[in-house]
Amino acid sequence: MATVLIAEDDEPVRAFVRRALEIDGHVVTEARDGAEALEILEERKGAFDLLLTDIRMPLMDGIALALAAAPQFPDLVILLMTGYADQRERAHGLEALVHDVVTKPFTLADIRAKVTEALAAGPKRPG
Template sequence: MARILIAEDDTGIRLLVSRALRQEGHEVMVAEDGEMAIDVLAEEAGAFDLVLSDIRMPGITGIELAHAIHATFPGLPILLMTGYAEQKEAAEELSAIVVGVVEKPFTLADIRRRVAAALPAPEPLRRYA
Protein backbone atom coordinates (compact mmCIF):
# COMPACT_ATOMS: atom_id res chain seq x y z
CA MET A 1 0.00 0.00 0.00
CA ALA A 2 0.96 3.68 -0.02
CA ARG A 3 3.05 5.82 2.30
CA ILE A 4 1.08 8.97 3.16
CA LEU A 5 1.95 12.13 5.10
CA ILE A 6 -1.00 13.96 6.68
CA ALA A 7 -0.57 17.63 7.64
CA GLU A 8 -3.56 18.73 9.74
CA ASP A 9 -3.65 21.03 12.76
CA ASP A 10 -7.01 19.75 14.08
CA THR A 11 -6.20 16.79 16.34
CA GLY A 12 -9.59 15.11 15.87
CA ILE A 13 -9.47 15.22 12.08
CA ARG A 14 -5.79 14.19 12.04
CA LEU A 15 -6.51 11.13 14.19
CA LEU A 16 -9.69 10.19 12.31
CA VAL A 17 -8.11 10.41 8.84
CA SER A 18 -4.89 8.67 9.87
CA ARG A 19 -6.84 5.81 11.46
CA ALA A 20 -9.10 5.45 8.42
CA LEU A 21 -6.15 5.32 6.04
CA ARG A 22 -4.21 2.87 8.22
CA GLN A 23 -7.25 0.59 8.19
CA GLU A 24 -6.94 0.62 4.38
CA GLY A 25 -3.40 -0.72 4.80
CA HIS A 26 -1.50 2.52 4.20
CA GLU A 27 1.57 3.57 6.16
CA VAL A 28 0.72 6.97 7.61
CA MET A 29 2.85 9.66 9.21
CA VAL A 30 1.32 12.82 10.65
CA ALA A 31 2.37 16.44 11.10
CA GLU A 32 0.55 18.99 13.24
CA ASP A 33 1.28 21.88 10.87
CA GLY A 34 3.01 22.85 7.65
CA GLU A 35 6.39 23.51 9.23
CA MET A 36 6.41 20.06 10.82
CA ALA A 37 5.36 18.54 7.48
CA ILE A 38 8.34 20.19 5.77
CA ASP A 39 10.64 18.79 8.49
CA VAL A 40 9.20 15.28 8.07
CA LEU A 41 9.56 15.47 4.28
CA ALA A 42 13.19 16.56 4.64
CA GLU A 43 13.97 13.81 7.19
CA GLU A 44 12.32 11.19 4.97
CA ALA A 45 13.84 12.58 1.73
CA GLY A 46 10.32 12.97 0.31
CA ALA A 47 9.74 9.21 0.41
CA PHE A 48 5.94 9.41 0.36
CA ASP A 49 3.36 8.45 -2.24
CA LEU A 50 1.01 11.29 -1.24
CA VAL A 51 0.78 14.35 1.01
CA LEU A 52 -2.71 15.07 2.36
CA SER A 53 -2.82 18.57 3.85
CA ASP A 54 -5.31 20.94 5.35
CA ILE A 55 -5.21 24.37 3.73
CA ARG A 56 -5.88 26.50 6.79
CA MET A 57 -3.13 25.88 9.35
CA PRO A 58 -1.14 28.20 11.61
CA GLY A 59 2.28 29.21 10.31
CA ILE A 60 2.72 27.66 6.89
CA THR A 61 -0.63 27.18 5.14
CA GLY A 62 -1.43 24.15 3.00
CA ILE A 63 -1.05 26.28 -0.11
CA GLU A 64 2.41 27.44 0.97
CA LEU A 65 3.23 23.83 1.85
CA ALA A 66 2.13 22.69 -1.62
CA HIS A 67 4.47 25.23 -3.23
CA ALA A 68 7.37 24.13 -0.99
CA ILE A 69 6.74 20.45 -1.74
CA HIS A 70 6.50 21.09 -5.47
CA ALA A 71 9.78 23.05 -5.44
CA THR A 72 11.67 20.27 -3.65
CA PHE A 73 9.81 17.09 -4.64
CA PRO A 74 8.01 18.00 -7.90
CA GLY A 75 6.63 14.51 -8.55
CA LEU A 76 5.03 14.09 -5.12
CA PRO A 77 1.20 14.18 -5.34
CA ILE A 78 -0.55 16.64 -3.00
CA LEU A 79 -4.22 16.44 -2.01
CA LEU A 80 -5.62 19.39 -0.03
CA MET A 81 -8.53 19.57 2.44
CA THR A 82 -10.60 22.61 3.39
CA GLY A 83 -13.88 23.67 4.90
CA TYR A 84 -13.74 27.16 3.41
CA ALA A 85 -15.08 27.99 -0.06
CA GLU A 86 -12.63 30.84 -0.70
CA GLN A 87 -9.69 28.55 0.12
CA LYS A 88 -11.01 25.90 -2.22
CA GLU A 89 -11.09 28.48 -5.01
CA ALA A 90 -7.52 29.55 -4.21
CA ALA A 91 -6.39 25.92 -4.20
CA GLU A 92 -8.02 25.27 -7.57
CA GLU A 93 -5.58 27.80 -9.02
CA LEU A 94 -2.87 25.30 -8.01
CA SER A 95 -4.23 22.60 -10.30
CA ALA A 96 -0.80 22.18 -11.89
CA ILE A 97 0.71 21.07 -8.56
CA VAL A 98 -2.17 19.56 -6.54
CA VAL A 99 -4.27 16.55 -7.50
CA GLY A 100 -7.44 17.88 -5.88
CA VAL A 101 -9.23 19.48 -2.96
CA VAL A 102 -11.43 17.56 -0.51
CA GLU A 103 -14.21 19.61 1.04
CA LYS A 104 -14.85 19.36 4.79
CA PRO A 105 -16.85 17.91 6.28
CA PHE A 106 -16.26 14.59 4.58
CA THR A 107 -17.11 11.00 5.42
CA LEU A 108 -14.49 8.32 5.92
CA ALA A 109 -15.65 6.72 2.68
CA ASP A 110 -15.13 10.08 0.91
CA ILE A 111 -11.57 10.57 2.16
CA ARG A 112 -10.62 6.96 1.41
CA ARG A 113 -12.00 7.27 -2.13
CA ARG A 114 -10.30 10.61 -2.79
CA VAL A 115 -6.96 9.33 -1.44
CA ALA A 116 -7.22 6.19 -3.58
CA ALA A 117 -7.93 8.31 -6.66
CA ALA A 118 -4.99 10.65 -5.88
CA LEU A 119 -2.42 7.89 -5.49
CA PRO A 120 -0.26 7.02 -8.45
CA ALA A 121 -1.28 3.83 -10.26
CA PRO A 122 0.72 0.81 -9.09
CA GLU A 123 3.44 -0.51 -11.37
CA PRO A 124 2.26 -3.58 -13.30
CA LEU A 125 3.85 -6.88 -12.30
CA ARG A 126 6.51 -8.07 -14.66
CA ARG A 127 6.25 -11.60 -15.93
CA TYR A 128 9.40 -13.51 -16.65
CA ALA A 129 9.53 -16.34 -19.18
Template sequence: MARILVAEDDPSVRAFVVSALTMKGHEVIAEEDGGLAAETVDAEDGQFDLLLSDIKMPVMDGIALALHVGARFPELTILLMTGFADQRERAHGLDALIYDVIPKPFTLADLLAKVEDALSGKPVEVVSLARQPLQ
Protein backbone atom coordinates in the same frame (compact mmCIF):
# COMPACT_ATOMS: atom_id res chain seq x y z
CA MET B 1 0.22 0.07 0.30
CA ALA B 2 1.18 3.73 0.20
CA ARG B 3 3.28 5.92 2.46
CA ILE B 4 1.24 9.03 3.28
CA LEU B 5 2.13 12.27 5.07
CA VAL B 6 -0.88 13.98 6.67
CA ALA B 7 -0.79 17.63 7.74
CA GLU B 8 -3.86 18.64 9.77
CA ASP B 9 -4.08 21.03 12.72
CA ASP B 10 -7.42 19.79 14.09
CA PRO B 11 -6.64 16.83 16.41
CA SER B 12 -9.98 15.08 15.85
CA VAL B 13 -9.80 15.36 12.05
CA ARG B 14 -6.15 14.27 12.11
CA ALA B 15 -7.01 11.22 14.25
CA PHE B 16 -9.94 10.31 11.94
CA VAL B 17 -7.80 10.59 8.79
CA VAL B 18 -4.87 8.67 10.28
CA SER B 19 -7.16 5.92 11.58
CA ALA B 20 -8.97 5.59 8.25
CA LEU B 21 -5.78 5.43 6.19
CA THR B 22 -4.05 3.06 8.61
CA MET B 23 -7.11 0.80 8.57
CA LYS B 24 -6.70 0.55 4.77
CA GLY B 25 -3.10 -0.61 5.24
CA HIS B 26 -1.27 2.63 4.46
CA GLU B 27 1.79 3.78 6.39
CA VAL B 28 0.84 7.19 7.78
CA ILE B 29 2.93 9.92 9.36
CA ALA B 30 0.94 12.86 10.71
CA GLU B 31 1.98 16.39 11.60
CA GLU B 32 -0.07 19.13 13.25
CA ASP B 33 0.96 21.99 10.97
CA GLY B 34 2.50 22.69 7.59
CA GLY B 35 5.85 23.74 9.02
CA LEU B 36 6.35 20.39 10.74
CA ALA B 37 5.12 18.57 7.63
CA ALA B 38 7.67 20.47 5.49
CA GLU B 39 10.43 19.46 7.91
CA THR B 40 9.28 15.84 7.78
CA VAL B 41 9.08 15.63 3.99
CA ASP B 42 12.53 17.24 3.73
CA ALA B 43 14.03 14.92 6.37
CA GLU B 44 12.52 11.91 4.56
CA ASP B 45 13.81 13.22 1.20
CA GLY B 46 10.29 13.23 -0.23
CA GLN B 47 9.85 9.48 0.22
CA PHE B 48 6.05 9.58 0.38
CA ASP B 49 3.45 8.52 -2.15
CA LEU B 50 0.96 11.19 -1.08
CA LEU B 51 0.80 14.42 0.88
CA LEU B 52 -2.69 14.96 2.32
CA SER B 53 -2.88 18.43 3.83
CA ASP B 54 -5.44 20.79 5.25
CA ILE B 55 -5.25 24.21 3.62
CA LYS B 56 -5.92 26.45 6.61
CA MET B 57 -3.31 25.78 9.33
CA PRO B 58 -1.06 27.84 11.59
CA VAL B 59 2.68 28.27 11.00
CA MET B 60 2.58 27.20 7.32
CA ASP B 61 -0.72 26.71 5.50
CA GLY B 62 -1.41 23.94 3.02
CA ILE B 63 -0.88 26.19 0.00
CA ALA B 64 2.62 27.17 1.17
CA LEU B 65 3.31 23.52 2.02
CA ALA B 66 2.16 22.42 -1.44
CA LEU B 67 4.42 25.03 -3.07
CA HIS B 68 7.38 23.89 -0.94
CA VAL B 69 6.80 20.19 -1.62
CA GLY B 70 6.01 20.70 -5.31
CA ALA B 71 9.23 22.63 -5.86
CA ARG B 72 11.42 20.08 -4.10
CA PHE B 73 9.60 16.82 -4.88
CA PRO B 74 7.49 17.28 -8.04
CA GLU B 75 6.73 13.54 -8.27
CA LEU B 76 4.91 13.60 -4.90
CA THR B 77 1.12 13.65 -5.30
CA ILE B 78 -0.57 16.39 -3.27
CA LEU B 79 -4.19 16.24 -2.13
CA LEU B 80 -5.60 19.15 -0.13
CA MET B 81 -8.64 19.34 2.12
CA THR B 82 -10.59 22.31 3.44
CA GLY B 83 -13.87 23.39 4.94
CA PHE B 84 -13.52 26.97 3.75
CA ALA B 85 -14.77 28.04 0.32
CA ASP B 86 -12.25 30.89 0.01
CA GLN B 87 -9.38 28.50 0.74
CA ARG B 88 -10.67 26.08 -1.88
CA GLU B 89 -10.64 28.89 -4.44
CA ARG B 90 -7.01 29.70 -3.53
CA ALA B 91 -6.07 26.09 -4.27
CA HIS B 92 -7.56 26.20 -7.76
CA GLY B 93 -4.66 28.42 -8.82
CA LEU B 94 -2.40 25.45 -8.16
CA ASP B 95 -4.06 23.05 -10.59
CA ALA B 96 -0.75 21.95 -12.10
CA LEU B 97 0.71 21.27 -8.65
CA ILE B 98 -2.06 19.59 -6.67
CA TYR B 99 -4.16 16.57 -7.54
CA ASP B 100 -7.42 17.86 -6.05
CA VAL B 101 -9.17 19.42 -3.05
CA ILE B 102 -11.53 17.36 -0.91
CA PRO B 103 -14.21 19.45 0.86
CA LYS B 104 -14.80 19.11 4.60
CA PRO B 105 -16.74 17.66 6.18
CA PHE B 106 -16.17 14.39 4.37
CA THR B 107 -17.28 10.85 5.07
CA LEU B 108 -14.97 7.91 5.51
CA ALA B 109 -15.99 6.68 2.06
CA ASP B 110 -15.30 10.11 0.50
CA LEU B 111 -11.83 10.25 2.05
CA LEU B 112 -10.82 6.72 1.10
CA ALA B 113 -12.14 7.06 -2.46
CA LYS B 114 -10.32 10.35 -3.05
CA VAL B 115 -7.05 9.04 -1.58
CA GLU B 116 -7.22 5.88 -3.69
CA ASP B 117 -7.97 7.96 -6.79
CA ALA B 118 -5.07 10.29 -6.05
CA LEU B 119 -2.73 7.33 -5.59
CA SER B 120 -3.90 5.73 -8.83
CA GLY B 121 -4.03 9.02 -10.75
CA LYS B 122 -7.71 8.69 -11.66
CA PRO B 123 -9.70 11.87 -11.01
CA VAL B 124 -13.22 11.51 -9.62
CA GLU B 125 -15.78 13.94 -8.24
CA VAL B 126 -16.40 13.45 -4.52
CA VAL B 127 -19.57 15.06 -3.26
CA SER B 128 -20.15 14.39 0.41
CA LEU B 129 -23.70 13.75 1.55
CA ALA B 130 -22.88 15.94 4.53
CA ARG B 131 -23.06 19.16 2.50
CA GLN B 132 -23.46 20.66 -0.92
CA PRO B 133 -20.35 21.02 -3.11
CA LEU B 134 -18.59 24.38 -2.97
CA GLN B 135 -19.35 26.64 -5.89
Protein backbone atom coordinates in the same frame (compact mmCIF):
# COMPACT_ATOMS: atom_id res chain seq x y z
CA MET C 1 -0.17 0.31 0.33
CA ALA C 2 1.28 3.82 0.26
CA THR C 3 3.17 6.09 2.62
CA VAL C 4 1.08 9.14 3.48
CA LEU C 5 1.95 12.35 5.29
CA ILE C 6 -1.05 14.12 6.83
CA ALA C 7 -0.71 17.82 7.70
CA GLU C 8 -3.73 18.87 9.76
CA ASP C 9 -3.87 21.16 12.80
CA ASP C 10 -7.18 19.77 14.10
CA GLU C 11 -6.23 16.66 16.10
CA PRO C 12 -9.63 14.87 15.85
CA VAL C 13 -9.67 15.33 12.06
CA ARG C 14 -6.04 14.17 11.83
CA ALA C 15 -6.84 11.04 13.89
CA PHE C 16 -9.97 10.32 11.82
CA VAL C 17 -8.05 10.57 8.54
CA ARG C 18 -5.23 8.44 9.92
CA ARG C 19 -7.66 5.67 10.90
CA ALA C 20 -9.39 5.88 7.52
CA LEU C 21 -6.12 5.45 5.63
CA GLU C 22 -4.78 2.73 7.90
CA ILE C 23 -7.90 0.67 7.07
CA ASP C 24 -6.52 0.48 3.52
CA GLY C 25 -3.07 -0.52 4.78
CA HIS C 26 -1.36 2.83 4.23
CA VAL C 27 1.54 3.84 6.47
CA VAL C 28 0.64 7.24 7.91
CA THR C 29 2.82 9.97 9.43
CA GLU C 30 1.19 12.99 11.04
CA ALA C 31 2.18 16.67 11.20
CA ARG C 32 0.37 19.41 13.14
CA ASP C 33 0.99 22.12 10.55
CA GLY C 34 2.66 22.83 7.23
CA ALA C 35 6.02 23.80 8.73
CA GLU C 36 6.27 20.49 10.59
CA ALA C 37 5.17 18.60 7.47
CA LEU C 38 7.86 20.30 5.36
CA GLU C 39 10.48 19.41 7.99
CA ILE C 40 9.37 15.77 7.89
CA LEU C 41 9.43 15.73 4.07
CA GLU C 42 12.94 17.18 4.03
CA GLU C 43 14.25 14.88 6.81
CA ARG C 44 12.92 11.82 4.95
CA LYS C 45 13.95 13.16 1.54
CA GLY C 46 10.38 13.09 0.26
CA ALA C 47 9.90 9.39 1.01
CA PHE C 48 6.11 9.63 0.82
CA ASP C 49 3.66 8.73 -1.91
CA LEU C 50 1.01 11.25 -0.86
CA LEU C 51 0.82 14.52 1.03
CA LEU C 52 -2.69 15.12 2.37
CA THR C 53 -2.83 18.62 3.80
CA ASP C 54 -5.40 20.97 5.22
CA ILE C 55 -5.31 24.36 3.54
CA ARG C 56 -5.97 26.48 6.64
CA MET C 57 -3.32 25.90 9.33
CA PRO C 58 -1.09 28.04 11.54
CA LEU C 59 2.60 28.72 10.76
CA MET C 60 2.46 27.43 7.17
CA ASP C 61 -0.81 26.74 5.41
CA GLY C 62 -1.41 23.89 2.99
CA ILE C 63 -1.01 26.02 -0.11
CA ALA C 64 2.39 27.32 1.01
CA LEU C 65 3.32 23.73 1.88
CA ALA C 66 2.26 22.48 -1.56
CA LEU C 67 4.21 25.28 -3.28
CA ALA C 68 7.32 24.44 -1.23
CA ALA C 69 7.04 20.64 -1.50
CA ALA C 70 6.10 20.16 -5.17
CA PRO C 71 9.36 21.44 -6.73
CA GLN C 72 11.54 19.58 -4.21
CA PHE C 73 9.62 16.30 -4.41
CA PRO C 74 8.15 15.94 -7.93
CA ASP C 75 7.00 12.34 -7.33
CA LEU C 76 4.81 13.38 -4.39
CA VAL C 77 1.05 13.34 -4.97
CA ILE C 78 -0.58 16.31 -3.20
CA LEU C 79 -4.19 16.36 -2.05
CA LEU C 80 -5.64 19.37 -0.22
CA MET C 81 -8.49 19.44 2.32
CA THR C 82 -10.62 22.39 3.40
CA GLY C 83 -13.88 23.25 5.07
CA TYR C 84 -13.82 26.83 3.79
CA ALA C 85 -15.10 27.89 0.37
CA ASP C 86 -12.71 30.86 0.22
CA GLN C 87 -9.77 28.55 0.86
CA ARG C 88 -10.92 26.24 -1.93
CA GLU C 89 -10.89 29.25 -4.26
CA ARG C 90 -7.26 29.97 -3.28
CA ALA C 91 -6.29 26.50 -4.55
CA HIS C 92 -7.62 27.13 -8.07
CA GLY C 93 -4.29 28.17 -9.56
CA LEU C 94 -2.55 25.04 -8.32
CA GLU C 95 -3.97 22.45 -10.72
CA ALA C 96 -0.48 21.75 -12.06
CA LEU C 97 0.73 20.77 -8.58
CA VAL C 98 -2.30 19.52 -6.66
CA HIS C 99 -4.43 16.49 -7.54
CA ASP C 100 -7.66 17.75 -5.96
CA VAL C 101 -9.27 19.58 -3.05
CA VAL C 102 -11.39 17.49 -0.69
CA THR C 103 -14.21 19.42 0.96
CA LYS C 104 -14.80 18.96 4.69
CA PRO C 105 -16.72 17.50 6.30
CA PHE C 106 -16.15 14.18 4.60
CA THR C 107 -16.99 10.60 5.49
CA LEU C 108 -14.57 7.76 6.02
CA ALA C 109 -15.54 6.37 2.60
CA ASP C 110 -15.10 9.81 0.95
CA ILE C 111 -11.52 10.33 2.14
CA ARG C 112 -10.52 6.74 1.39
CA ALA C 113 -11.91 7.06 -2.17
CA LYS C 114 -10.19 10.42 -2.78
CA VAL C 115 -6.84 9.06 -1.57
CA THR C 116 -7.18 5.92 -3.70
CA GLU C 117 -8.04 8.06 -6.74
CA ALA C 118 -5.13 10.46 -6.13
CA LEU C 119 -2.63 7.62 -5.72
CA ALA C 120 -3.89 5.92 -8.88
CA ALA C 121 -3.53 9.15 -10.87
CA GLY C 122 0.05 9.71 -9.72
CA PRO C 123 1.95 12.96 -9.26
CA LYS C 124 1.23 16.12 -11.22
CA ARG C 125 4.01 17.25 -13.53
CA PRO C 126 4.31 21.02 -13.87
CA GLY C 127 4.34 22.43 -17.40
